[in-house]
Amino acid sequence: MNLDFSNPEPRDGARASFSARPIMQKTLKTSIGCTGVGLHSGSRVALKLHPAPADTGIIFRRIDLVGGGREIPARWCNVTDSRLCTVIADEHGVSVTTVEHLMAALYGMGIDNAVVEVNGPEVPAMDGSAWPFMFLMECAGLAELQVTRKAFRIRKSKSFTNGAKRVSLVPTQSDLRIDFEIDFRAAAIGRQHCSFSISAETFKSEISRARTFGLLSEVTALREAGLARGGSLENAIVVDGDRILNDDGLRHADEFVRHKVLDAIGDLYLCGHPIIGHFSGHCSSHGDTARLMRQVLADPSCWELVEVGDNMSESARVDSQPFAALA
Ligand SMILES: [Zn+2]
Numbered sequence: 252m253n254l255d256f257s258n259p260e261p262r263d264g265a266r267a268s269f270s271a272r273p274i275m276q277k278t279l280k281t282s283i284g285c286t287g288v289g290l291h292s293g294s295r296v297a298l299k300l301h302p303a304p305a306d307t308g309i310i311f312r313r314i315d316l317v318g319g320g321r322e323i324p325a326r327w328c329n330v331t332d333s334r335l336c337t338v339i340a341d342e343h344g345v346s347v348t349t350v351e352h353l354m355a356a357l358y359g360m361g362i363d364n365a366v367v368e369v370n371g372p373e374v375p376a377m378d379g380s381a382w383p384f385m386f387l388m389e390c391a392g393l394a395e396l397q398v399t400r401k402a403f404r405i406r407k408s409k410s411f412t413n414g415a416k417r418v419s420l421v422p423t424q425s426d427l428r429i430d431f432e433i434d435f436r437a438a439a440i441g442r443q444h445c446s447f448s449i450s451a452e453t454f455k456s457e458i459s460r461a462r463t464f465g466l467l468s469e470v471t472a473l474r475e476a477g478l479a480r481g482g483s484l485e486n487a488i489v490v491d492g493d494r495i496l497n498d499d500g501l502r503h504a505d506e507f508v509r510h511k512v513l514d515a516i517g518d519l520y521l522c523g524h525p526i527i528g529h530f531s532g533h534c535s536s537h538g539d540t541a542r543l544m545r546q547v548l549a550d551p552s553c554w555e556l557v558e559v560g561d562n563m564s565e566s567a568r569v570d571s572q573p574f575a576a577l578a
Pocket residue numbers: 351352463510514
């Protein structure tokens with residue numbers, strides 16, 4: 252689709268409403284990498300981020316397997332497990348685990364296209380937040396591509412209730428808004444609520460450094476089940492009743508609920524585009540977000556792809572997109 256943005260004259264249909272300056276897709280300026288330990292596998296993993304052409308999206312590539320270069324697009328259609336973290340896999344069962352914090356960092360940086368190479372089954376946990384990944388991306392720098400950015404705009408409300416857990420997505424004029432509420436019996440967490448309009452600045456200053464967390468009692472049970480093997484006070488907040496076991500305490504008084512916002516952003520980015528909509532989560536988990544997104548994607552009247560400008564309320568609808576690839 253070619254739009255002449257220099258022409259202020261209205262043209263046909265939805266395209267005519269797009270008077271804002273277009274925002275172009277972005278990728279990394281250069282490749283950059285790090286190593287770390289997988290939160291659940293406990294194995295050491297090298298991660299490398301590479302630039303990618305426009306309309307590639309985010310693609311994970313396992314380079315440790317025979318034949319090499321097994322690629323898994325970071326899309327909802329490839330999500331195979333959402334119980335403890337988000338897992339994507341290809342049709343042969345080759346998977347990458349715990350993609351959500353890196354996906355949140357890519358969202359926060361406004362990166363539309365990148366190839367994420369890993370030499371193991373899990374993204375390294377780093378410090379349990381999105382911050383180390385953002386730092387890497389900032390070191391690599393960003394490059395603008397010559398294709399307009401597209402957003403996934405919610406047109407109709409959808410919600411999903413699972414006992415006391417609730418998630419919903421409703422239309423907004425512009426940007427992604429997230430409300431989240433959690434209520435834990437552990438006194439150190441308790442009831443927390445937050446609400447953010449997710450801009451690049453808000454993500455970086457308010458969300459990106461919030462770490463994953465676990466209850467000491469659950470960590471023991473997870474370890475016995477062969478999970479959380481790489482979890483430590485270096486990459487997670489660990490709570491025991493009213494105590495926080497990390498010597499240096501919390502980064503925000505409500506770091507727990509902010510991390511839930513970070514998780515939601517990473518998961519939502521599996522739709523392949525920034526979202527224009529209002530997400531609310533009440534005591535919900537990765538699995539509830541996954542259920543909601545499957546409902547949204549299954550209903551074509553619920554969403555549309557739009558080209559975005561610097562005033563995101565004035566966006567042009569994109570026609571004839573390959574929607575089936577998203578479902
Ligand atoms: Zn998380």
